[in-house]
Amino acid sequence: MKDFLYAIQDLFVNVLFAPYDALRALELENWFAANTISWIFIIIGFVAMVYWMLQLKIFNDNNEENKSVSAHSYL
Secondary structure, three states: OHHHHHHHHHHHHHHHOHHHHHHHHHHHHOHHHHHHHHHHHHHHHHHHHHHHHHHHHHHHHOOOOOOOOOOOOOO
16 A cells, blocks of 8 residues: 555656646746746636637527526526
């Protein structure tokens, strides 16, 4: 059982967190490059949000949503 837990630790520390370690090392070498990567992720998130809002507008314009009081169980 102990080896299994160490294997999980090794997976997370040496494999799954490796990109974060590389980004941390990059920040120490070049601050602008590290922030460029962050801005790329922010732009991707913003584009995804705009796309989602446009899709919601399309469905709202087509009156496809059931807006009655009993449409959702949590209402």
